[in-house]
Amino acid sequence: MNAYKLILGSFLLLAFSCTSSLVTIEDNAYQDFELSNYKSFDFLEIDNTNPENPNFEKAIALLMKDVEEEMVKRGLQKSSNPDLKVNLGLVVEEKVQTRTTSLATDPFMYTGQRRYTWQSQEVPVNTYKEGSLTLHLVDSKSNQAVWVGSIDRVVPKKDEKKAEAIDFAVTELFNEIDKK
Template identity: 25%
Template sequence: MKLLRLCTLILIVTLTSCSTVKVTTDYDTKVDFNSYKTFAFHKKGIDKATISDLDKKRVMRAIEAEMVAKGFTKSNDPDILISIFNKTRERVTVNNNNFGMGWGWGWGWNPWMWGGMSQANVNQYTEGTLFIDFIDRRKNELVWQGIGSGAMKFSNPERKDKRIKEFVKEIIERYPPGS
């Protein structure tokens, strides 16, 4: 019974650890972010992203939805331009789970401790990193950057869309700084 609970716990931790997005941000501390009210996409920057055009559309739709939800307006004369780029790399994790070790009585070596169960779990996945840049349009300077990294597993377009929305939401939640 304890073994079943332990296996279930390990499975839950493994599955949830793959679904998280690690986010970092950087920004210009001299900028008044409250002055930005409107946005548009920086086509030249987005065109350089190495993802498919369909994924670019997914990312841009997700960014637009998050920005509008924060009270920003999409404009032809924007305060900030939003650009994206991405990186991917293959990752492998190996976890060695030892079950049954430590059974026995007394101090020191115990011959009845042998026979525990050991299992190695190997997980191969693609880690993706999405960069979202906010550029002051009038100064043409980068003022804020959000970076999200996490596992990317897409078995169908609906799951891909959901994962991209999750990445964008986690990143945009950190804008503006101090919010």
């Protein structure tokens, strides 16, 4: 019985430790990167491609605040002459959620003269926004990206949930940086 528990426990530990990250990074591209090699950081200027959207400015401010907090936690200080430059990319797209029709939920259509027809098709059921956040860490001396990661998530509709979503995304990015 103890061997069974040991095998089951080992299997569960292995299954939970192999969970994949939500962050996308280029395979093996940044293996030599160590955040601890840097002492200071600052943000590169962010261009607002949609100045009519007040939510963009709020999102960038929240992102910068969260990134700054994560950098300070790791011993870096914000500086006007930084070792590391931080570039944030944010894209939000309107998406349409669809479902495939089925005979169980969508009836035949009458076309006249005792003819009925049915075909499977995609039917829109909802719209949502998906945000993609990309974090570029650029070495100031070489002006080369030393780490790039991105995360895609559904943007919550409620304003109070958006700050939580941004915090989650930034935390996930920095957790991936720390995986060394």
